[in-house]
Amino acid sequence: MSHAESIVENLTTAVVVADAALRLQAVNPAGEMLFELSAKQMVGQQLERLWPQTTPLAGLFADTLQTAHSFTRRGLPLPLPGREVIVDMTVTAMLAGAPGTCGAALLLELNQVDRLRRLAQEEELVDRHLAQRAVVRGLAHEIKNPLGGLRGAAQLLERKLSETEREYTRIIIREADRLQGLVDRLAGPTRPYLQAQVNIHQILEHVRSLILAEVGEGIVLRRDYDPSIPEFPGDPDQLVQAALNLVRNAVQAPSRTVILRSRIERQFTIGQRRHKLVLRAEVEDDGPGVPPALRDTLFYPMVTGHAAGTGLGLSIAQDIARRHGGLIEYTSRPSRTVFTLFLPLRPEL
Ligand SMILES: Nc1ncnc2c1ncn2[C@@H]1O[C@H](COP(=O)(O)OP(=O)(O)O)[C@@H](O)[C@H]1O
Ligand SMILES: [Mg+2]
Structure with missing residues (x-):
């Protein structure tokens, strides 16, 4: 040449x-x-x-x-x-x-x-995300300690109460457990990142079967995979969690068809780092799109458009992507919303 x-x-x-x-x-x-x-x-x-x-x-x-x-x-x-x-x-x-x-x-x-415009936004997203994770983790920690004390005290009290009165302590214990679960999810995965060789299609297929079991026949889950994508180091359980959160949102949008897509990008920049090979895993749906009011804060915890939502799904998914040196972005308009998970195939973490 x-x-x-x-x-x-x-x-x-x-x-x-x-x-x-x-x-x-x-x-x-x-x-x-x-x-x-x-x-x-x-x-x-x-x-x-x-x-x-x-x-x-x-x-x-x-x-x-x-x-x-x-x-x-x-x-x-x-x-x-x-x-x-x-x-x-x-x-x-x-x-x-x-x-x-x-x-x-x-x-x-x-x-x-x-893509250039996105890059600028991306850096801001990463900065905001890191700051916000620190606040949330601190808060979660502060809630967990007294919560343990509260639960313990309710258990001691339970012994002194009659059977009918115990209903109250049970409520305290049950609610403390629920709050504990919420706080755990808020803090995101706390166990160390477990490194294995990950096959993205195994992850996506696993998520696909979980979702099909959840929603049954009501939805078409199509795949559009690039079979040549190599394995890469990552934590399979966490990546299943991240992908599951994205696919669940797509299904709940609500939509009729969801497409799981995988591609390779070459010479691709995530945050400030340029990578030779990057995996692009997309979850596309034909639902109504992200509500405009949520667009700028979508990845914040507790931001939800659903009455029964916790607003934690995207925040946790983004956190998992960051732990893998990656990033989640999205584009959305009515009848086409795409959440994209970028992961470096040879990350330097
Ligand atoms: N594919 C999607 N289409 C439309 N809206 C979405 C999509 N994914 C996420 N959203 C919006 O983002 C919000 C936050 O999502 P998430 O963090 O998973 O929390 P939750 O699902 O508990 O509401 C959702 O409530 C929804 O309004
Ligand atoms: Mg969700």
């Missing part, structure tokens, strides 16, 4: 070259990642086949070839199968005879901007 080629290979900008007939001639790895297709699958395809819904662009491409005026579109929605990304796109004509080109050609540079 020449030096110039290796630069194009390593760009984070997706570069696509098309010929005068708007057939794709070449694409770099960033382009493969953006379209989630290999160069092999794309080369030779008509440009508009890649993103059919933006066919009106075909006219602009043709104009660019004719006039050799390049153009840039910012914030262009790019509807891809199963997802939509926002890109800045610059289209340049490389005219016949230009050195290194054979015939007229189009050069497309695509930058996924929603």
Whole structure:
């Protein structure tokens, strides 16, 4: 590979070259990642086949070839199968005879901007999450101590009471136990992170069977897995818990179809760290979407949109993701909500 080629290979900008007939001639790895297709699958395809819904662009491409005026579109929605990304796109004509080109050609540079915007938000999310976990853990600790005393005292008292009066101490004990359980869940997993080799599909399949047992026939749980995803170090029980919380929410949204998806991202940044290989596990549902009032505080504990909710599911799931060096993000609109768990496949914790 020449030096110039290796630069194009390593760009984070997706570069696509098309010929005068708007057939794709070449694409770099960033382009493969953006379209989630290999160069092999794309080369030779008509440009508009890649993103059919933006066919009106075909006219602009043709104009660019004719006039050799390049153009840039910012914030262009790019509807891809199963997802939509926002890109800045610059289209340049490389005219016949230009050195290194054979015939007229189009050069497309695509930058996924929603990912950049998300990155800034992500850092804030991580900061807020860490601060908030510290407060919650402290609070949980402060509640647990007196709670133990309260329960013990009720047990002692119980012995001195008649059978009918014991109903009261039983209430105290039962409620203390309930509160203890709540506080334990609030504090999140406290046992040390247990490291094993994790197969993400085993985790997702386990969660799938748990959910099917819970809700039965009322819901369609589809899978869309990339079977080539390697195992990675992690705590299987905690990851089941995190995925379960996400899938349960999707089912409770309520929705009719939930899709469990797995993909690999290359050269992906989580928080401040750039990783070579990152697992992207998604839970997509067709429910009504996250209530707008909750969007900014969704991952906080006790934030819930359900009357009987505890608002702990997402907070705990996010905590588990953080323990694995990962992160949970989401996008939501009516009939399409996606919660995405990013986990580094070779974490440095
Ligand atoms: N897939 C989803 N679709 C719509 N709303 C969601 C989804 N996931 C989470 N939410 C919203 O986020 C809130 C918080 O979720 P969570 O932390 O799991 O707590 P809980 O489920 O106990 O309410 C939910 O009550 C719901 O309003
Ligand atoms: Mg929940």
